[in-house]
Amino acid sequence: MRGGDEMTQLYEQLFRRKSFHRFTKPFKPLTTEQLDTVKQYFSLCEPLVENIRTLLCIVPVGQTTCRQGEYALLLYSERRDGYLQNIGYLGEQLNLFLTKENIGACWYGMGKPKEREYEGLHFVCMLCIANQDEGCFRTKEAKLNRLDAKDIWEGEDAYHLAPVVRMAPSACNTQPWLVKEQDNTLSVHRVFRKRGIIPPSLVPYYQSIDIGIFLFFLEVAMEQAGLPYKRTLLLQEPVHTGPVLTATYLVNI
Incomplete structure (x- = not known):
């Protein structure tokens, strides 16, 4: 940390x-x-x-x-x-x-x-x-065009991380992430929501960069909350379409 x-x-x-x-x-x-x-x-x-x-x-x-x-x-x-x-x-x-x-x-x-x-x-x-x-620069009171925390987080959000990580930037504001929380494990998925002006063939390219941005936001939020974690990355993506599991975090270990 x-x-x-x-x-x-x-x-x-x-x-x-x-x-x-x-x-x-x-x-x-x-x-x-x-x-x-x-x-x-x-x-x-x-x-x-x-x-x-x-x-x-x-x-x-x-x-x-x-x-x-x-x-x-x-x-x-x-x-x-x-x-x-x-x-x-x-x-x-x-x-x-x-x-x-x-x-x-x-x-x-x-x-x-x-x-x-x-x-x-x-x-x-x-x-x-x-x-x-x-x-x-932005202030905490400034309006932010982002999905609600409940739309990017499945589970109880026991550590109140979703309101922070929802602020992460993404290409064309596509916000291609979903966190699933179960017990002490956070599973981060890359999901397709929209593509904006991104050519269809380049969506996985830019949204993979976006997921890296999101993971950094998530880790900063966890460290600020004093939560130790163990990260596991899944870097070889499956060929099927749909949510792509990118990383898991064992939290509060």
Whole structure:
């Protein structure tokens, strides 16, 4: 589990973060020191899946198809079992760090860089970023377009985690997750609810990244609640359609 101070800071950012589909202008240019700090933080992020090589490349948004923000954070990875979930898990750690630093960010799923490969790794996804004033971020009182907690959680939610994890971002706000709680076990499933503008063939791709984001939200919420857990990942997906079991957590062990 993460250190107390670090975990508390991450937990607080769950409520502050927002997806900046439009950045408030004018914004102060990001400094070299800020960008170096972002790179350093990513190098220290905890992976979901060990031994998958990943890299972060920061480029001006003009070098991508994105037209929002100032810079794009390009996430590259080896293609191995769980690499999409891993990128979501890593990228959301970065997203919450950016929020703490008052750097606005948005997962820009359909964006493409000029370099589709970088040092032998494949481009997976990007975030666009720009400095934003502190008041531009979400407050706990702000309205949030999310499913009700009861719609993403089956079981009694004994530890009151659902109201927190329902805030997780997802591509086109599809919210492709369902947690089933039984005894002291949480089973996290990737489910299809809608696809928005995502091409049908790419739905599993983006929603696998989303599940990685969700797992990080869930773990931060559990750690804030002081709940020890043992995680088991299921990374080889079945060929059938329907709910895909992604991870189980034995809680309060």
